[in-house]
Amino acid sequence: MSVSGFTNSPIDSEALPQVEHLPFAPLSPRHKNALYAERGLACAILFALGVGVALSVPLDRWVLVLCGSLWVVFAFALIGIVPSVFRHKGWLVRDHDISSRYGVFTRRLATVPFVRVQNVAVRQSFFDRIFEIATLDVFTAGSDLHISGLTPEDAERLRLLVLEKAGVDSEALAASRHDL
């Protein structure tokens, strides 16, 4: 084993931390309200379009009943699933990487090591500004990682933390290259 910053110890697969078993930080509760608002607006727009079509095109009664029923089912599903969507979202920062999990039916967990971070951004959409939340984007040369529904303060703190960690980890690796 090297005395420098870089070590390359044998990997004990049992000892490796299982990231999915670690406690993920929840998102801001305001994110749940934003999800309700976004989806409610989408349902309202769909309803308005449907009403517009129904008023302008003569349709059979059974077609109207079928479309109305489908809209009700769709709206209930879209809005009713919000608590579950919110519950399954989370983020986790470890010493050397950052992870994000999301998804209700298909659960996804993405992890980016800090040494691979190219740049970090914080953005706020129109709804984000209304509900005072923000999204953190972590970019690599491959795929990117996004954590939405953070408080702006958390997003900014995370941005600085990721940048700092990326710099520290990269410097440690660079030092290990020269020491070896």
Place this chain on the structure above:
Amino acid sequence: MSQPPPPRSAASSEPEDPSTHDRAILARPQRLSVLGIVVYAWEGIRRIGNVGLVFAILAVLSNYIWIVGVLAVLAISYGLVTWSRFLFHVNDSDELVVTSGVFGRRHVSIPLERVSAITMTQDLAHRVLRLVALEIETAGSATTEIELVAVPRPIGEALGRVCADEVKADQAAKEPKDTPSTRGDSQIPSTRVESAKPSTRVESAIIAHRTPGELLLIGLTSPVDLGPLGIAGLVAAAVSQLAELFGVATEGIERDLIRWVGSRNNLAMAVALLLVTLFVIRITRTIGTLYGFTIWRSRAGLRTSAGLLRKEERAAPYERIQTCVRKQNPMQRRYSFSMLIFKTPSGGANSFARTSVIVPGTTPPEEAELMRLITVGDPLAMSRPFRIASYARRRWVLFGAAWTFGPILVAVAVISWLLRLDGQPTLLEHYGLGAFLGAAVMVIIVIVMLAQWRFASWRWAVDDEFLSAERRWFTTTTTGMSVRKVQSVSWQQSWGQRRAGVATVRIYTAADHLEVPHVEVSQASWLRDVLIYRAETDPRPAL
């Protein structure tokens, strides 16, 4: 495959101090060749678009030819001004600097060590005037960062060499003296790592050259892209012949088609002719685009050159190669060759082809030599592969059945409804339930067999240096990557996968991603953690 004498560009005697000479000719800000005026003028015409073209045609038809003259003068003026405002050079900080723009000025600086691929193309005009067009790519953008539309060939080659030198120097500065793979202190099996031979990279030498005969064989063994017309024709001919075999009356479109071509045999002949034509086009295109294909190693990395009318040269520094892909269909396996693709970092999914070095007709010795050049082992070899979980087979049967029967059932229901509205018997009444059930059983048998075949062929392997996966459909595709090039890892589970205790792991590099589907959760978890651990701790450069 054969090895003729090296081309002039690869084997010509280099200057005593090529680096100094190259930098000297690139240091002075210079314009493109005057052919650039024509290229930019043509670009100006293209910018006018189809509306402008229609406008010009209408002007000619209306005897207003002077309008076309004005448009031509405007296009040439645009080309002249754009060309005159375009300057490029390599500065003292080893950056390629390009200044362009007629009204607003645009300055682009690319550190030469960040260049991931250079594509050099020659259209007919370029070849006559001994010029080249250069496309310079980095990992940072989805589009080509810098395009030099017409420069003298020596300038293009000098730029390629200078970029390669910078990449090599950058990698040497980052590369630790002792790599994890050579120290051997990892417990993950290291079965594919051999000693690196960096010295072989310095000498220019041809690795492979394809003769027209070999290109003909490559064209003959490549799958024909039928296209929608070909597939429709094939299906129509098959249905028509089956209908004749079983004595079924012809109806609808088929009846109209037969009336049009004369008879059923004529229809079959027409489809056969279409297929032969597509096949001939395919072979001609293969020979045309790959004519004189040569790949050689050089200081600039791997370089390829090919093309009959439009000659294209690509160069990718060895260190920039992120993933290797080998594609081989049964016919190519019969002749013991395959197609190799080396992918370098790209900013977007659509630029993969542009930033890849493609080697058609690669024989095993050529593949071994290429692997020795780009890495310290063979990322495509799998000595102790793992299988995926048997859940994959059940899922593929289920999804295959859903995707096959869903559209068919919808189509049958709609057609039957329309027939009922028209007062005719429905399809079920016409053909009977037995025919439908028999066809369904046959389709299910085919789906199960295909799912089993696909499941049996999927395998993946990982060691302390490489991750690779192989899947076989009609073509066997093997993908390999260095674990140190991993950028991020994603892990996902659908509802069905959670119930079955499996997960899908997707591993991203700067060029591509590799997906290992339906792996036992414990194994998937281990794979993800090992890859992240490697990415976090391996000191060697990832890009």
